[in-house]
Each structure stands twice: as C-alpha cells, then as structure tokens.
Amino acid sequence: xxxxxxxxxxxxxxxxxxxxxxxxxxxxxxxxxxxxxxxxxxxxxxxxxxxxxxxxxxxxxxxxxxxxxxxxxxxxxxxxxxxxxxxxxxxxxxxxxxxxxxxxxxxxxxxxxxxxxxxxxxxxxxxxxxxxxxxxxxxxxxxxxxxxxxxxxxxxxxxxxxxxxxxxxxxxxxxxxxxxxxxxxxxxxxxxxxxxxxxxxxxxxxxxxxxxxxxxxxxxxxxxxxxxxxxxxxxxxxxxxxxxxxxxxxxxxxxxxxxxxxxxxxxxxxxxxxxxxxxxxxxxxxxxxxxxxxxxxxxxxxxxxxxxxxxxxxxxxxxxxxxxxxxxxxxxxxxxxxxxxxxxxxxxxxxxxxxxxxxxxxxxxxxxxxxxxxxxxxxxxxxxxxxxxxxxxxxxxxxxxxxxxxxxxxxxxxxxxxxxxxxxxxxxxxxxxxxxxxxxxxxxxxxxxxxxxxxxxxxxxxxxxxxxxxxxxxxx
Ligand SMILES: Nc1ncnc2c1ncn2[C@@H]1O[C@H](COP(=O)(O)OP(=O)(O)OP(=O)(O)O)[C@@H](O)[C@H]1O
Ligand SMILES: [Mg+2]
Numbered sequence: 001x002x003x004x005x006x007x008x009x010x011x012x013x014x015x016x017x018x019x020x021x022x023x024x025x026x027x028x029x030x031x032x033x034x035x036x037x038x039x040x041x042x043x044x045x046x047x048x049x050x051x052x053x054x055x056x057x058x059x060x061x062x063x064x065x066x067x068x069x070x071x072x073x074x075x076x077x078x079x080x081x082x083x084x085x086x087x088x089x090x091x092x093x094x095x096x097x098x099x100x101x102x103x104x105x106x107x108x109x110x111x112x113x114x115x116x117x118x119x120x121x122x123x124x125x126x127x128x129x130x131x132x133x134x135x136x137x138x139x140x141x142x143x144x145x146x147x148x149x150x151x152x153x154x155x156x157x158x159x160x161x162x163x164x165x166x167x168x169x170x171x172x173x174x175x176x177x178x179x180x181x182x183x184x185x186x187x188x189x190x191x192x193x194x195x196x197x198x199x200x201x202x203x204x205x206x207x208x209x210x211x212x213x214x215x216x217x218x219x220x221x222x223x224x225x226x227x228x229x230x231x232x233x234x235x236x237x238x239x240x241x242x243x244x245x246x247x248x249x250x251x252x253x254x255x256x257x258x259x260x261x262x263x264x265x266x267x268x269x270x271x272x273x274x275x276x277x278x279x280x281x282x283x284x285x286x287x288x289x290x291x292x293x294x295x296x297x298x299x300x301x302x303x304x305x306x307x308x309x310x311x312x313x314x315x316x317x318x319x320x321x322x323x324x325x326x327x328x329x330x331x332x333x334x335x336x337x338x339x340x341x342x343x344x345x346x347x348x349x350x351x352x353x354x355x356x357x358x359x360x361x362x363x364x365x366x367x368x369x370x371x372x373x374x375x376x377x378x379x380x381x382x383x384x385x386x387x388x389x390x391x392x393x394x395x396x397x398x399x400x401x402x403x404x405x406x407x408x409x410x411x412x413x414x415x416x417x418x419x420x421x422x423x424x425x426x427x428x429x430x431x432x433x434x435x436x437x438x439x440x441x442x443x444x445x446x447x448x449x450x451x452x453x454x455x456x457x458x459x460x461x462x463x464x465x466x467x468x469x470x471x472x473x474x475x476x
Pocket of ligand 1: 046047053055073074075076077078079080081082229425426427428431
C-alpha cells in the first residue's frame, strides 16, 4: 500500500517535472517477474596475438523485473565483459542477447551503466554530467534540466548542481555516476563494481542508501545487475547471485537464490551460511577437499602466466596468514579467522590464493590447512623462509618467466615494458600492473631479481646463481 502510494506520488511528480516523455514512450512499467533482458548461449572472445582469446562461453542468463542480480567472480572471470555484452556496449561473438525479446544491434536502449571509476567529464558540472545521459537520448534541453535536477535530488546531491567533479569526494562523484544512469530511467541499471573505488564507510553508506531507495519503490528502474568480486556485497544486495568461473574461460559456475529478508542481517546464521557456500563455489573447492599429489604435479606443468594470474598478495600478507594458521595448529576455519581479524572472508582471498599457488596450503571444506612446506615456511626465520619461498615461487609462472628471461639476457636486465607487453595479450592494463607488482615483491623476497622503478628495469640478482647452487646442493 505504502509503496503504491509512493509510486503514485512519484509518477505525479515526474509528470510535473517533465519526465513524462521518458515513461510515455514506454507503454507500461514491466510487472515483477517479467523478462527484461536475456542472453542465450552467449560467447565472447577477444582477438589476441596468439589468436582468439575466449573470455565467456555459453552464458544463459535472464534478468527479470523486480530483481537484483549480482555477477560475482574473481578478477579476469569476465564479469565486466558479460555486463558490457548485456548493455550492448560490446558485441557477442556468438549466441544472442535480447532486450524485451528484441535482439540487440547496438547499445541496449533499456540499460544505463555505473562505472567503478565514475567516468565523469571533468570539464562539466554535476548538472551537465547528469544531463549527458539524456542528451544522448535526444531529450530537449528544458526537459533535461528538470529531469537532471530530480535525479540529483533523488541521489542526495542537492546543492551540488554547479560543482565540478574535482571539487567532490569519491562518494559524491559516484553519486553523480548514479544520477547520470538513473536520470534516463533505464529498465535495468547496470553497475560495474560501483563501490570498490570508495573507502569502506563511504561504500557502506552508499550501498545502504541505494538499497533503501530500491526497496522504497522510488527507484526509477525495474532491475539491477551488479558486478562485484565481493561475496558479502553480493549476499547483502542481490536476490540472485551468479558465480562466474575463471578458468579456462568464464562460464556460469553456480547460481544462488538469496531469499533473505531485507534489510539483511549480516550476523544471521543464514547470511553466514550463504557466504560460506558462495565462497566454496568461488574458490572451486568441494566440501571434501582435494587430493594433492600427482594430480597437482600435472596441473603445475600446465601453468602459464596466461592461465595462472598472480593474486594481489604481498609476501608480508601471505606470510602473516600462514603464521596465523600455524598458531592455530596448522588448520583453521577461514570464516572464523576473518571474523577474529574484523575482516571479511573476501579480504583474505588473495592471500589464500597465493598460499595455494605456492603449495603452502590446501583447503578442505572451509578449513585452510598448512602443507609440510607451508608449515616449514611459517615457522622459519627470515633467511630460512627466503630459501623456502625461493623454491616455492617456481610455482608462480610470471616469476619464473621474469627470472628465465633475465638469465637469457647477457646483461641480466630487462625493461618492465617487455613483460607488460607479453601480459597485455591476456589481461587488462590494471591487471597487468597488479600482477607485475606482485611478481616484483615475490621475486625480490626470493632474491631472484630486483627492480628499479626508474628506469623501470628488472635486474638479475647477483647472487642468483650462487643461491641456486646452494639450494640445489641442499636438495641433493
Ligand atoms: N578489450 C579487451 N581486449 C582483450 N582482452 C580483454 C579485453 N577486455 C577484457 N579482456 C580480457 O578478458 C578477460 C576478462 O576480463 P574482464 O574485465 O571481463 O574480467 P573481470 O571479471 O571484470 O575482471 P576484474 O575483476 O579484474 O574487473 C581478461 O582475461 C581480460 O584480460
Ligand atoms: Mg571487471
């Protein structure tokens, strides 16, 4: 009842404010459950140096009115690509994407996008930035002004109309991003990690306000598709969570119906249980844990910098986690550990991935277990731990690539740009930068190579050969 009254009020306000044209050419608002957006057998590849790079394969997805859908997956699993395909910003390689039954031929007329980086034009005011969305739709100037004011008001930016983006905090900038998307009253609001560039409190606040608006019925859109790599954010906001798997290319790994009452209680057992289940799916581990040994050795052979990206975990961070597990007897429940530290399980994922990649831990159900090498590493003094790390880091293909290529060069030196170019065939600029940062940190700690930020060069560590000889002798 209250919701209906609110909707009615809003329609009335819109008519007066000049937004009527936006709804007028849409015969009616779609009813809950109505199919808005659909992909069938969606496949997407990008052209790379070594041929086509498959990113998404066989994605069947439906977005219906009244729902919030989260696309969740690790970096590189194709979340942004999927969102862009649904928005008609990039074409599918095969399969089809349809909006209200009509296959897309270009930008989707029923969607608007909010970007992680805000993507505002710095030379335009808040008001002008918000009007951009309407301009693109050919709305006359007078109507644009009113509609933009209303969207600005709705999203809590009242009073900032004439400010420029550089005068605003990150949170306020993202509000402009929201207003610019909402002003066109898209059927489906698409958001690509909209909160991840904001500090924790700002993100939390904006998330809360957005969901309040959504639930109040004042929201001028009928469905939300949210890209995130944050499990808790997905469980907090979504009605349905679509988990994308990363290797060898993005497929839908599992779909979770959330079904929890809103506003959601983070501390409820149901909430925590769902987080655990999603976490297990994301990490690809089964309840029973996996069998290490021959199987793993084989997997190791096939690792390349392209199929095994380095997780963004520093040596300090991953050692810290290993030590904590050691303090707890070499085995501990990840969710409990995160809780103790006042963190979310997500925050630990890069470190867990790193420990796993290096062969220091395995996961069994929700428990993180130190392997023998992991136990030795966590308990060692600095010199000893460097030695163990230098052995283990051979499991990190990018570190091996850098080391080998430095050894092959008579001067023992190579420009970072060389590795950057190699990786650029497989990853975005941001991913390349993050991975090189990790590789630099790991390689330095293992004393394999060093890095000079100016002139951006890697150098073979002088003791490299001596150290390897010592390690080899120690093994024999
Ligand atoms: N324009 C492009 N050209 C070539 N490859 C691309 C392009 N955009 C993305 N890719 C590749 O496609 C894969 C998926 O990228 P995408 O950005 O969709 O992943 P994501 O899940 O959004 O990752 P993140 O969490 O880092 O944002 C990556 O391997 C990426 O390098
Ligand atoms: Mg992305």
